[in-house]
Amino acid sequence: MKLSHFGFELPEELLAEYPSENRDESRLMVLNRKEQTIEHKMFKDIIDYFDEEDVMILNDTKVFPARLFGNKEKTGARIEVFLLRELNEEQRLWDVLVDPARKIRIGNKLYFGEDESLVAEVIDNTTSRGRTLRFLYDGSYEEFRKKLHELGETPLPKYIKREVEPEDEERYQTIFAKTEGAVAAPTAGLHFSKHLLKRLEIKGVDFAEVTLHVGLGTFNPVEVEDLSKHKMDSEEVFIGPQTVERINRALKERKRICAVGTTAMRAVESSVSSSGTLNEINGWTNKFIFPPYDFSIANCMITNFHTPKSTLLMMASAFAGHDFIKKAYEEAVKEKYKFYSYGDAMLII
The missing domain is CATH 2.40.10.240 (QueA-like)
Known part of the structure; x- marks a missing residue:
């Protein structure tokens, strides 16, 4: 696919300057790939799509005041x-x-x-x-x-024109952040509240942590029409033995495995064995995922709404299908979903 396939008109007022008042009360668009249906929910409704022993892959990277x-x-x-x-x-x-x-x-x-x-x-x-x-x-x-x-101060994305406010220090950080090293938040994780995580835990959903330290390269513009010629910046990634065991068990038992964000997805897809299972990794990745691409680990994904021609949109498109994502984004603009780091979320199942 070409760069021009990922362009669309995004009204400036849909770029989220502030997060939702409560983390788990942002809007949620649910895309069902098999049924090709689109539902409109609240983020806290995500619990309805997961069952006991399903796995959510969380990126535990922590943003430092860069x-x-x-x-x-x-x-x-x-x-x-x-x-x-x-x-x-x-x-x-x-x-x-x-x-x-x-x-x-x-x-x-x-x-x-x-x-x-x-x-x-x-x-x-x-x-x-x-x-x-x-x-x-x-x-x-x-x-x-x-x-x-x-x-230092919280490194809010450049599209946010306002001054950094005290609450940004807490809100531009996931509640499960613990390994410092990112210069940008893994934003799909920002929607999880402590209450929602506890409800998921009580339901029996398992959590597997990976670390991918998000760098600014994630947001670098793609400047070549031929996507195979775009080079991603390297980002540090760590996946330990406990996470490998949990995810490989869920793979074997055909459970729902949900990558919370493009960074979690890139982390696990950067360490796949020849048999299609997850390996441990302690190193760097510059993996660039764009259509067509066969995913090996996650069969479900949570992500925010991304800007035109971004590598993040390309990954979502590879996972959901280009035509389906295009239709969903047209719906998102029409329904005035909020885009980018502090914006609303999408669940792709």
């Missing part, structure tokens, strides 16, 4: 620094994006905090906006990480 604002030495120019990836813990080297990039050259120093207690030196250019920074800080590594948390 956006910092500093001042350039001498000129005092305000510079946004977006922390992408820690390269070396001992040397405190980080792969970052800077904005405006034209002002930042190798050798420049940036000062953070009102007391300028954190300093970073630019030691390399990686891309037009990318830089490698060495943070200069006298304290221990734990104190350094604490300082980053103090000075």
Whole structure:
């Protein structure tokens, strides 16, 4: 398929600036692939589609406050620094994006905090906006990480034009987040409340945790018409033995296995054995899933509504079928579903 197959008109007012008042009361569109039917529900109704020993795959990655604002030495120019990836813990080297990039050259120093207690030196250019920074800080590594948390803010997506608000720190994080390393939330998981998770648990639904640290590369625009030529950025992924055992047992017993989000789906599809079962993994993945694609692990998927020509839309299309997703998205626009990170959800069964 080509890039142009994934374009559609998305009214700007459908991009969600705020989350729903309660996590599990966002809207839910249910797509039944076999029956080719579309239902309109609330997210908390999702419990009706799962039975005992079905498995939900949750991405337990935790978003860290990756956006910092500093001042350039001498000129005092305000510079946004977006922390992408820690390269070396001992040397405190980080792969970052800077904005405006034209002002930042190798050798420049940036000062953070009102007391300028954190300093970073630019030691390399990686891309037009990318830089490698060495943070200069006298304290221990734990104190350094604490300082980053103090000075950083929740990295809401760029489409959200408003200022970051205090509640974003909690709402732009799943309630099962525990392994820090993502610069963007696995947004399908944002709809789960503690109450809903407990109800699912009481019903006998099993949870299997994976970790895929979401990077900004997930949201990079596809700039080639031939999708086979698009390269995804690598993201760190971990799947441990307990998760492997739970999912492979559910596969064998033909239970419903639901990937909660494109990141959970990409994690499990990145570690499939030759016999079609799940393997453990502790490494990196740059897997790009687009139609046509045969899925090996999950037979059910929860995802948000995605923007035109995005890799996330392409994965949903590969799972549900291109024509069916196109029809569902036309319905979503007509019914004014909310799109993107803080938007509504879709269950594909």
